[in-house]
Amino acid sequence: MTIRPRRSALYMPASNAKAIDKARTLDCDVVILDLEDAVAPEMKAEARAAAVAAVAAGGFGRRELVIRTNGLDTPWGADDLAAAAAARPDAILVPKVNDGADVATYANATGAVPLWVMIETTRSVFRLDEIGAALAKARGGAFVLGTNDLAKEMGARPGTLRAPFQGMLAMAVAAARAHGLVPLDGVFNGLDDEAGLAEQCAQGLEFGFDGKTLIHPRQIGPCNAAFTPDAAAIAWARAIVAAFAEPDNAQKGAIRVDGKMVERLHLAQAERDLAVAAWAEG
Incomplete structure (x- = not known):
């Protein structure tokens, strides 16, 4: 998307x-x-x-x-x-x-x-x-x-x-x-x-x-x-994307990231935040 x-x-x-x-x-x-x-x-x-x-x-x-x-x-x-x-x-x-x-x-x-x-x-x-x-x-x-x-x-x-x-x-x-x-x-x-x-x-x-x-x-x-994610939001978004990219998490709907429960809905938001941040840098 x-x-x-x-x-x-x-x-x-x-x-x-x-x-x-x-x-x-x-x-x-x-x-x-x-x-x-x-x-x-x-x-x-x-x-x-x-x-x-x-x-x-x-x-x-x-x-x-x-x-x-x-x-x-x-x-x-x-x-x-x-x-x-x-x-x-x-x-x-x-x-x-x-x-x-x-x-x-x-x-x-x-x-x-x-x-x-x-x-x-x-x-x-x-x-x-x-x-x-x-x-x-x-x-x-x-x-x-x-x-x-x-x-x-x-x-x-x-x-x-x-x-x-x-x-x-x-x-x-x-x-x-x-x-x-x-x-x-x-x-x-x-x-x-x-x-x-x-x-x-x-x-x-x-x-x-x-x-x-x-x-x-x-x-x-x-x-x-x-409306551009700050450094902390970008770091958190990268952590979420990386965690869901791990083979063991490929089929999971919810995982643990840095002590927090994260669902795939959070992955979508993380991907959007990274896209906005990349646009801002571009």
């Missing part, structure tokens, strides 16, 4: 040519060319053309390139989806999905391109398993949390540790994992709050997110550091 780290996913306004050029040099794992929130209405068509041109031009290296479109309930959504599907980025991210029917509608519009969905409406919170099942059926993809929109709909004031959202965050990760999808955490708004960003990244890691969406390049380094 190929493991592709997505520790840091940076939103970049597709209407900003300098931002797109800069994205080709940044150390993020994912670049999301945004046609939605970051683009003014009068710039939508120009941003769409720029995103398509950026995909065609390439130059993003190993970074995953995603286009976030406007919704089908907007004047720009249908054209965005048609253009993005023809451009064939690594994935198309769509906003404000409410249920499995929405996923199916977007899947029909995006053709063979993998589909990612924003989990950012109160309705979606009660349909996470349904959305996950539909997305897995439709070449998914990823759950991307849109916590700012959730806060707006709820009238919530979440703070750094997002007390009003903790149940939703856990359920979103569980639904994503249940259907083989990637869960990505929402953005952190405090551009100058390095301590707050580190705290929220650590929380996202605890919940089981693969990484976090970001709104500024200065957030990439701290986010990558948080």
